[in-house]
Amino acid sequence: MIAGIDLGGTQVRVAVASPEGEIVAVARARTHALKTPERVAAWAADQIVRLADGRQVLGAAIGAPGPIDPARGVLVNPPNLPGWRNVPLAGMLAERLGGPVRLQNDANLAGLGEYHHGAGRGSQSMVYITWSTGVGAGLILEGQLYSGSHGSAGEIGHMIIDPEGPLCQCGQRGCVEAFCGGASLGRQTGLAAVQIFDEAANGDSEAAAIVRQAATHMGLALINVANLFDPDVIVMGGGVTRSWHQVSPVLAQVLRSSPFVRAWRRPRLRRARLGDRAGQVGAVEWARVNL
Numbered sequence: 010m011i012a013g014i015d016l017g018g019t020q021v022r023v024a025v026a027s028p029e030g031e032i033v034a035v036a037r038a039r040t041h042a043l044k045t046p047e048r049v050a051a052w053a054a055d056q057i058v059r060l061a062d063g064r065q066v067l068g069a070a071i072g073a074p075g076p077i078d079p080a081r082g083v084l085v086n087p088p089n090l091p092g093w094r095n096v097p098l099a100g101m102l103a104e105r106l107g108g109p110v111r112l113q114n115d116a117n118l119a120g121l122g123e124y125h126h127g128a129g130r131g132s133q134s135m136v137y138i139t140w141s142t143g144v145g146a147g148l149i150l151e152g153q154l155y156s157g158s159h160g161s162a163g164e165i166g167h168m169i170i171d172p173e174g175p176l177c178q179c180g181q182r183g184c185v186e187a188f189c190g191g192a193s194l195g196r197q198t199g200l201a202a203v204q205i206f207d208e209a210a211n212g213d214s215e216a217a218a219i220v221r222q223a224a225t226h227m228g229l230a231l232i233n234v235a236n237l238f239d240p241d242v243i244v245m246g247g248g249v250t251r252s253w254h255q256v257s258p259v260l261a262q263v264l265r266s267s268p269f270v271r272a273w274r275r276p277r278l279r280r281a282r283l284g285d286r287a288g289q290v291g292a293v294e295w296a297r298v299n300l
């Protein structure tokens with residue numbers, strides 16, 4: 010058997026699958042309840058052994074919030090996991106499992122999941138964008154996950170779309186995330202992003218204007234993505250998919266408004282299909298091809 014783990018700031022999920030990638034059992038726990046990296050590794054190893062039910066486990070892949078060092082299997086200093094600094098999680102789990110463990114960025118693996126089993130099926134090159142508290146991406150180019158020379162490809166949340174725009178958490182000014190990210194919208198409005206989207210859906214004109222503006226900026230990011238990668242499909246995932254009917258018309262309109270990204274090369278825009286399972290599905294896929 011092989012295993013895929015999706016480690017998030019809220020939940021950690023484990024999936025055990027056949028060597029062909031068919032998931033046979035899953036488990037999850039709250040990350041905060043496990044508290045320390047040691048306990049997360051111990052819990053994941055226990056679950057994998059339990060779910061494998063006596064069958065041999067060849068190894069595992071973990072999707073974790075960036076920044077990570079995939080070559081060394083280390084979580085560097087993820088903002089979503091306070092206190093996790095230079096954690097060699099892949100090694101910690103490998104020691105417990107007695108098999109190889111690969112570490113990869115969570116958005117990359119969610120993208121890989123959508124590419125093989127979700128909204129990206131049938132595409133050649135796909136960019137997966139996760140739009141939630143933050144904004145990230147996974148790049149699947151000609152069937153391969155592209156993670157860059159340092160494992161940081163796909164940081165589209167920190168593409169600068171207005172050098173005089175608001176200050177971003179990353180230190181730059183006018184990033185996509187500073188305009189569109191849920192945390193940033195929350196800071197600017199004093200409301201939770203979920204509340205803004207809910208009020209917009211209920212016809213509140215002020216909230217609708219904020220949502221429209223955020224989606225307009227994301228639309229500009231999509232034009233940049235189309236120009237840089239020329240994907241046939243862009244899949245949008247993350248919390249914003251709950252408000253898809255509000256944002257997708259704006260995204261499509263901004264993308265269409267570019268006189269340069271003509272219809273013949275305009276990527277199709279799709280809503281993610283796997284929801285919060287995308288990460289574990291992608292982790293299994295990564296384990297299948299990399300162990």
Ligand SMILES: [Zn+2]
Pocket residue numbers: 166167177178179180181184185186187
């Ligand atoms: Zn930034």
